[in-house]
Amino acid sequence: MERVTRVVLLGAGNVATHLGRAFKRSGCSVLQVYSRTISSAENLAGKLDCAFTDRMDSLKKDADLYVIAVPDDAISDLAARFPLKDKMLVHTSGTAGMHKLEVGSTRYGVLYPLQTFSKTVDVDFSQVPLFLEVACTKDRSFLDDAAGRISKKVLWTSSHQRRQLHLAAVFACNFVNHMYAVAEDVLEENDLQFDLLRPLIQETAQKVMTAGPHEMQTGPARRNDLGVLETHARMLAGKPEYRKMYNFISESIRTKYNC
Amino acid sequence: MERVTRVVLLGAGNVATHLGRAFKRSGCSVLQVYSRTISSAENLAGKLDCAFTDRMDSLKKDADLYVIAVPDDAISDLAARFPLKDKMLVHTSGTAGMHKLEVGSTRYGVLYPLQTFSKTVDVDFSQVPLFLEVACTKDRSFLDDAAGRISKKVLWTSSHQRRQLHLAAVFACNFVNHMYAVAEDVLEENDLQFDLLRPLIQETAQKVMTAGPHEMQTGPARRNDLGVLETHARMLAGKPEYRKMYNFISESIRTKYNC
Numbered sequence: 163m164e165r166v167t168r169v170v171l172l173g174a175g176n177v178a179t180h181l182g183r184a185f186k187r188s189g190c191s192v193l194q195v196y197s198r199t200i201s202s203a204e205n206l207a208g209k210l211d212c213a214f215t216d217r218m219d220s221l222k223k224d225a226d227l228y229v230i231a232v233p234d235d236a237i238s239d240l241a242a243r244f245p246l247k248d249k250m251l252v253h254t255s256g257t258a259g260m261h262k263l264e265v266g267s268t269r270y271g272v273l274y275p276l277q278t279f280s281k282t283v284d285v286d287f288s289q290v291p292l293f294l295e296v297a298c299t300k301d302r303s304f305l306d307d308a309a310g311r312i313s314k315k316v317l318w319t320s321s322h323q324r325r326q327l328h329l330a331a332v333f334a335c336n337f338v339n340h341m342y343a344v345a346e347d348v349l350e351e352n353d354l355q356f357d358l359l360r361p362l363i364q365e366t367a368q369k370v371m372t373a374g375p376h377e378m379q380t381g382p383a384r385r386n387d388l389g390v391l392e393t394h395a396r397m398l399a400g401k402p403e404y405r406k407m408y409n410f411i412s413e414s415i416r417t418k419y420n421c
Numbered sequence: 422m423e424r425v426t427r428v429v430l431l432g433a434g435n436v437a438t439h440l441g442r443a444f445k446r447s448g449c450s451v452l453q454v455y456s457r458t459i460s461s462a463e464n465l466a467g468k469l470d471c472a473f474t475d476r477m478d479s480l481k482k483d484a485d486l487y488v489i490a491v492p493d494d495a496i497s498d499l500a501a502r503f504p505l506k507d508k509m510l511v512h513t514s515g516t517a518g519m520h521k522l523e524v525g526s527t528r529y530g531v532l533y534p535l536q537t538f539s540k541t542v543d544v545d546f547s548q549v550p551l552f553l554e555v556a557c558t559k560d561r562s563f564l565d566d567a568a569g570r571i572s573k574k575v576l577w578t579s580s581h582q583r584r585q586l587h588l589a590a591v592f593a594c595n596f597v598n599h600m601y602a603v604a605e606d607v608l609e610e611n612d613l614q615f616d617l618l619r620p621l622i623q624e625t626a627q628k629v630m631t632a633g634p635h636e637m638q639t640g641p642a643r644r645n646d647l648g649v650l651e652t653h654a655r656m657l658a659g660k661p662e663y664r665k666m667y668n669f670i671s672e673s674i675r676t677k678y679n680c
Contacts, residue, residue: 278637346633
């Protein structure tokens with residue numbers, strides 16, 4: 163069976179960085195980083211100890227797997243310029259259709275890591291769920307094997323399911339982090355440290371590790387404590403956007419639990 | 422110095438339950454649980470191995486500390502009926518004013534635990550920040566000592582700061598949990614398990630344990646990826662409430678980071 167041993171990364175952001183590290187740790191060689199911005203390519207190549215380029219026609223031809231990890235709106239253009247028509251090409255997007263890669267190669271698919279990556283925080287990639295799709299069934303075992311080298315949680319999904327996963331992840335991660343940030347704003351305006359909330363944040367996440375979130379909902383909206391809801395709305399009078407968000411989410415909780 | 426050794430709980434919900442356990446573990450005696458609903462009082466008293474009552478005139482008179490842990494809108498009524506005018510009386514609310522207790526006793530204050538409590542999940546109370554207030558400075562050391570027996574994190578705040586902390590906690594805990602619940606709804610409708618999101622949820626919380634949330638914001642709104650934002654809004658067409666929430670929170674992120 164054909165196995166992945168050499169990888170080229172197209173993109174030099176957070177996803178490319180963490181994928182590159184994971185492939186290196188698994189024993190694969192990362193041959194090269196491509197980025198439109200040569201300094202970004204050089205920077206990541208420095209971390210991964212590999213070559214780099216900002217030119218598609220300088221792409222190394224001897225890799226087994228080419229991974230596009232760029233913002234969604236840049237995928238089509240990159241695929242159209244990809245010169246190696248018989249090489250396995252995947253993107254890492256939660257939302258972009260797999261067939262965007264059809265212009266790039268006869269062999270293509272998706273490897274979507276469901277995790278939040280930032281430059282400064284290391285991640286245990288073996289625990290990151292990877293969602294796979296592939297255009298031709300003959301490439302299925304190759305991609306399954308490649309994904310299995312970097313993660314213990316490999317799943318095959320349809321494009322439809324992958325999009326739904328990504329949408330759910332926006333609520334459970336990006337919007338959650340924004341709630342943390344709003345809380346930070348509220349505290350900072352009153353000379354209180356964000357640190358005071360950290361045990362609460364950890365416990366809130368911990369509670370849904372074994373139970374479902376609908377069982378764990380607490381707070382004034384869930385208790386239908388209208389006095390507190392009114393007090394909080396009044397306290398946010400100087401921040402109309404946050405007040406609107408407060409009322410809207412509280413209302414959504416009351417609706418969900420028939421309060 | 423007068424020290425707390427005997428506690429009576431007025432209320433039998435989640436906060437009363439966890440406070441009662443914490444006091445017991447610290448070596449204090451919980452003498453009695455009062456609740457309007459006798460079965461609730463009996464239930465918690467069974468867990469704490471103590472007496473119970475639904476009658477204010479049967480309240481044990483020999484405790485050092487009487488803790489009101491009921492919904493905010495029930496505090497005033499309970500305080501008005503509290504018969505022991507020289508006993509230390511505190512409530513546990515994040516939002517209710519301290520002076521609501523003035524009708525109940527000459528000695529009163531607040532002991533607000535900043536944590537989310539549920540019946541089924543045990544909590545390490547020693548790590549729960551407790552925010553204290555007291556009406557008379559002569560009671561300060563007594564309440565400080567009482568709180569210090571159950572938690573390592575005891576802080577004195579003003580009513581104003583306590584309210585702001587509670588408001589921040591609603592965003593960082595109750596609203597966060599609602600985001601988890603919305604994500605669960607999205608997945609369930611597409612036959613996907615909530616379990617798939619658990620590593621992401623844990624990582625999202627973990628990232629703000631050392632950094633501030635504004636540094637950790639990721640996702641389509643933060644990247645200003647309008648294509649994904651539009652796709653997601655379209656996917657939520659059948660759920661107008663969730664679509665509105667999606668658009669609203671995305672817009673709030675874009676505003677905050679000038680995307």
